[in-house]
Amino acid sequence: MHAQFLQLAVDLAAENVKSGKGGPYGAVIVRNGQIIASSGNCVTSSLDPTAHAEVAAIRLACEKLHDFQLTDCILYTSCEPCPMCLGAIYWARLERVFFACNRHDAAAAGFDDSFIYDEILLSPPNRKIPMQHLGLENAQLPFQLWAQQEAKTLY
Amino acid sequence: MHAQFLQLAVDLAAENVKSGKGGPYGAVIVRNGQIIASSGNCVTSSLDPTAHAEVAAIRLACEKLHDFQLTDCILYTSCEPCPMCLGAIYWARLERVFFACNRHDAAAAGFDDSFIYDEILLSPPNRKIPMQHLGLENAQLPFQLWAQQEAKTLY
Numbered sequence: 001m002h003a004q005f006l007q008l009a010v011d012l013a014a015e016n017v018k019s020g021k022g023g024p025y026g027a028v029i030v031r032n033g034q035i036i037a038s039s040g041n042c043v044t045s046s047l048d049p050t051a052h053a054e055v056a057a058i059r060l061a062c063e064k065l066h067d068f069q070l071t072d073c074i075l076y077t078s079c080e081p082c083p084m085c086l087g088a089i090y091w092a093r094l095e096r097v098f099f100a101c102n103r104h105d106a107a108a109a110g111f112d113d114s115f116i117y118d119e120i121l122l123s124p125p126n127r128k129i130p131m132q133h134l135g136l137e138n139a140q141l142p143f144q145l146w147a148q149q150e151a152k153t154l155y
Numbered sequence: 156m157h158a159q160f161l162q163l164a165v166d167l168a169a170e171n172v173k174s175g176k177g178g179p180y181g182a183v184i185v186r187n188g189q190i191i192a193s194s195g196n197c198v199t200s201s202l203d204p205t206a207h208a209e210v211a212a213i214r215l216a217c218e219k220l221h222d223f224q225l226t227d228c229i230l231y232t233s234c235e236p237c238p239m240c241l242g243a244i245y246w247a248r249l250e251r252v253f254f255a256c257n258r259h260d261a262a263a264a265g266f267d268d269s270f271i272y273d274e275i276l277l278s279p280p281n282r283k284i285p286m287q288h289l290g291l292e293n294a295q296l297p298f299q300l301w302a303q304q305e306a307k308t309l310y
Contacts, residue, residue, distance in 0.1 A: 006289050013297035017304055024297035044308040047223045048214055049246040055205050068202045078297055081286070083275065084242025089284060090271045091239060092204040097286040099279075100294035109298040110309070116245045120238065120275060124254075129244060131236070131252040134161050139255035142168035142179035142233055143264040149172055153199040154265070 005030050005076040006098050008038070013053070013078035016040030024109065027053035027077040029061040029070065029094075036073060037061035053077060054085035058092045068155055069093045079106050082113040083120055091155075160185050160231040161253050163193070168208070168233035171195030179264065182208035182232040184216040184225065184249075191228060192216035208232060209240035213247045223310055224248045234261050237268040238275055246310075 005028050012026025023041035030036065037060035042051045054077050061070055070092045079101040081089060089097060107114040124131035146152065160183050167181025178196035185191065192215035197206045209232050216225055225247045234256040236244060244252060262269040279286035301307065 003289055003291065007291055010291055010294055010297060014293075014300055017297055017300040017307075020304075020306070023310065024301040026297070043223050043246070043310045047217050047221060049217060049223045049225075049248075049310070050205065050210050050214060050243045052246075059203055059205060062202050062204060066202060068198050068204045070204075078294070080279065080288070082242055082246075083238045084246060085239075086275065086286075087237055087239025087242060087271055088205045090267060090274065091198070091207075091237075094284060096284060097279075098289050099286065100289060100291050101298065102288065105295065105298060109301055112245060116242055117275070119245065120241060120272070124235065124252075129249060129251060131241075131254065133235070133257065134158055134253050134255060136158065136162055136165055136255045139165055139233070140260065142165060142172055142181070143256065143260060145169055145172040146179040146264055149175075151175070152172075155178065155198045155204070 001033070002076070002098050005035075005074075006100055008035075009053075009076040010078045010100050012038055012040050016053075021045050022051075023111070025053040025078050027057040027075060029057050029073050029075055031070075031073045036064055050084065052082065052085050054081050055088050058088050062092070071095065074098070079103075080113070082106070082111075083116050156188070157231070157253050160190075160229075161255055163190075164208075164231045164233045165255050167193055167195050171208075176200050177206075178266070180208040180233050182212040182230060184212050184228050184230055186225075186228045191219055205239065207237065207240050209236050210243050213243050213249075217247070226250065229253070234258075235268070237261070237266075238271050
């Protein structure tokens with residue numbers, strides 16, 4: 001069963017290249033054995049660098065289920081999620097993930113997945129895209145307001 | 156100059172909590188000293204778990220610039236990017252990033268940023284959300300088609 005849904009994700013990835021819609025990636029989200037959403041990578045066709053197959057499928061599934069969490073859903077993806085998609089999977093609280101290729105296959109095909117995994121381990125200022133902490137007096141104010149806010153939706 | 160734009164991101168984060176739009180985060184994207192896009196976190200109001208302030212601002216900036224890369228742009232964010240946003244920053248190829256709070260401040264406020272950074276270091280099957288490799292005979296086909304495709308947009 002898992003292999004069948006994963007095969008659909010790989011088929012979607014192949015179709016995505018043939019149609020020129022985007023990169024060689026596909027993702028399928030399933031709940032209780034039913035497909036809730038699926039997508040290919042559409043970074044270049046939608047001019048959205050975050051529109052990886054997994055992120056796009058998560059957005060579609062949330063739209064369909066009218067929820068910002070997918071706690072009882074399984075994600076099938078043609079390739080190991082990159083750090084962005086991995087983060088999205090945690091924030092969406094998916095149940096589990098199956099993948100067909102890995103980050104090194106993606107690197108061999110010219111994609112930065114493995115590079116970004118390596119960059120995460122560096123301290124922020126030492127990354128290829130430098131990330132610098134700047135102290136501001138009231139930097140904690142948003143968190144303080146959040147703690148005080150009673151009518152808030154946790155996520 | 157950097158501190159001023161970063162202050163705007165923090166102000167946006169505070170305003171985001173007060174208005175009930177979402178979590179205590181804000182981001183501003185600047186090119187040549189001009190603000191291109193800005194956003195608060197809108198996960199709960201847009202029912203999109205990927206709508207962190209940074210991701211939302213990146214998507215808006217790309218829309219505005221009609222591009223899927225932001226190579227000459229600087230991102231100012233009220234808090235150190237989580238792994239999802241960090242990945243998005245690399246895929247959008249921003250020039251650099253400034254942040255006010257860090258992942259431990261976010262953790263103290265009840266957010267999973269630091270937890271997800273820790274999870275990345277584990278092997279996929281050992282994560283809290285298990286990620287399992289399943290071998291498929293034609294798993295590499297999408298990458299092979301991509302290599303053969305001549306008229307493709309790289310990203």
